[in-house]
Amino acid sequence: MQMLLNNRYQVIRTLGSGGFGETFLAEDTQMPSSRRCVIKQLRPIQNNPQIYQLVQERFQREAAILEDLGGFTDQIPTLYAYFQLEGQFYLVQEWIEGDTLTAKVQQQGLFSESSVREIWVKLLPVLEFVHSKRIVHRDIKPDNIIVRHRDGKPVLIDFGAVRESMGTVFNSQGNPTSSIVIGTPGYMPSEQAAGRPVYSSDLYSLGLTAIYLLTGKQPQELETDSRTGEIIWHRYALSVSPTLAEVIDRAIAYHPRDRFASAREIQEALQLGSVTVPPTVAYQYPPVAAAPPPAIPQNTIAVSPGTSPPPAHPPSGQKGIFLGSLIVGGLIGGAIIVGFALNRPPQPIVQSINSSSEPSPIRNTPEDITPPVNSQTSTNSAPSTSETISPEIPASTQPAAARPSPAQAVQNYYTNINQGQYQAAWNQLSPSLQDNQRLHPNGYLSYLDWWGGKVESVDVTQINVVQANTETATVDAKFQYFMKNGRQVPGAVRFSLLWDAENSRWVVSAVK
Known part of the structure; x- marks a missing residue:
């Protein structure tokens, strides 16, 4: 051009x-x-x-x-x-050279809780400053937050107040007014859609952004309580801690009076590990969605029994013969990594290894993926300057991102499979494993043929860390395949993991 x-x-x-x-x-x-x-x-x-x-x-x-x-x-x-x-x-x-949060989810899968916290801790002081300038951004969403390549910081973009000025018209009384509503459906609360945004409107949008990072669900995909208008999302993120779930719940409360009053309040809630819920909140989520079950000892991740029945499948029949045919046919590539049941809510997973540690998002951008265009491309959103409260800029303590445990890394991979994010799951294999002709004779196409073409779902029953140090780890997993032809096949795989320091993640280097 x-x-x-x-x-x-x-x-x-x-x-x-x-x-x-x-x-x-x-x-x-x-x-x-x-x-x-x-x-x-x-x-x-x-x-x-x-x-x-x-x-x-x-x-x-x-x-x-x-x-x-x-x-x-x-x-x-x-x-x-x-x-x-x-x-x-x-x-x-x-x-800004980087990837939007939308692009990172599409490329690498869901974010861990610690990664979402890290995004918030780094972004909330910026939002507090914006509000101190009497600005309401009005279009916070995954597309408008870029994780910069050079330092990993989240950058808040699309302060397009000028766009709202482009919609200036004269009303019937001859007074200038804006003819447009700025924001993205789903991410903006009801008062903003009515043209009356407040500071907590941005916090609402930030909460919906966190839910997207944790679940992969856009706001339109989530149910709402018909009585209160509250968003029901816990069932898609059962491993999220009660503290973070409570913070998000208050941020996305239907009525502004029930939300946090400022970005600083969210920072304090995250640091103190507690949330004071206003007495005006009438709706309570079901207990089952509030937190995962207690941790199971002995370095084990296990599916909590009785929480979600498996889907109905025809009797397995001749399992040994069928499993042998999978190996002979080269489909053992599907056993490299196994996933939770596809097309149904995931069962809760609990973990006792490094209970204080959470995984970080994968930071690589594979060559065979073209990431979505940097969201500085947007031309449709703008902030409002209608509010007058001017809070002080908060001082924030930014904790170091927790290193993911090997078991959590495997769990994250399962979540990618559960969400049907096959490319993101494939990217968690080391290059040598991807190039293994015995397991993947046609590369990614063989991998996709297995997961997308032959396996309906996989129930993971246990994940056990055999050994782990700063560079390597060994993890055992047991599972049950539910095939698309109606058969059920038990399986077990031992994963060898290597720590990828450049991208702050574990990669699968070998399987047995």
């Missing part, structure tokens, strides 16, 4: 487009480094000279706010410049 904007910015490619304009990736030809930047083109929805003058004033004011926000922290993109050209408005912002 050959386009030079403002005689300075050479457009490389279009990143996205929407109702308010387009977003480009460009190079600054007047900088020695030819640094890359994001250029957001914005156009008013009405071609009216009087409206245009008003939009111009609001655009300049909101650009100044963006400059202020980006100058405070490196977790908000820096505003380099803004200009007007042929009746359209342009913002020039820092290009």
Whole structure:
């Protein structure tokens, strides 16, 4: 694409487009480094000279706010410049090289509890500062949080208050007003959808974002209580601690008065390990969804009996003969890693190894995956500046991310399989295991043929850590296959794991 904007910015490619304009990736030809930047083109929805003058004033004011926000922290993109050209408005912002939270879930699977906590601990002080500037972001979601490659920090993007200014019109009384509602359905609460966002509207969106990271479920996929409007999500994340579940529950409370009043309150709740629930909250989740069962001793992860009956399947019959045919046919590749039952709620898993340790998300981006476009491409969202409370910027203690245990790493893999995220599960195998021609004669296609074509579900009955140190681990797993042809096949696999220090994760290097 050959386009030079403002005689300075050479457009490389279009990143996205929407109702308010387009977003480009460009190079600054007047900088020695030819640094890359994001250029957001914005156009008013009405071609009216009087409206245009008003939009111009609001655009300049909101650009100044963006400059202020980006100058405070490196977790908000820096505003380099803004200009007007042929009746359209342009913002020039820092290009954040990284992956959105949506992209990371798609590439690597669900986040662990410790990883979600880490995201929150690093992002909440930024959000507290934003609110202290009388700004409500109004479009917090996985697409608008980028985990930067160079330092792993979450960056909050799409402060598009200027986009709201593009929707300026005159009402019937001749007064200027906004004709649009900013936000993403599902991630914005009811008061925001009605055009009355408050600070806790952002906290609500952050809570829904955490649920997506833990469960892979978009808000539209979750049920709500018909009496209270509260979101029911615990059944999809049974291993989440009661403390974090309570924090999320309060953040996503239906009524603003029942939520945390500030980002600082969430930080304090996470640090203290307790949540004070306002007496006005009427709804209580069922006890079964509140926490996993007590830990089972002797370094074992086990399925809690009686919590969720297995699906009905025809009698197994001739299991030994069938299992032998799997091995002869080269399908033992499916036994490299096994997953929880597909297409049904997962059974609760409990763990006694390193009970204080939680896994971290996988940080690699495999070559054969094209991640979704960086969400600085968005052109449809903007914050509001309607609130007036100005809390102080909190001081935050950021604990180091806990190292995942080998058993938890295997559990996370099972969760990926349970969610049907076969590519993410495949990426948890070491390159040498992926290239093993005996197990995967056709590489990923063989792997997908097994899991997607022949196995209906797998019940994992036990995970046992045989040995573990800082570099290697051995884990045993027992399970039951439920095949698509109706047969049931028991199995057991011993996994050899290697610690991948670069990506802070365990990878499966061998199986027996």
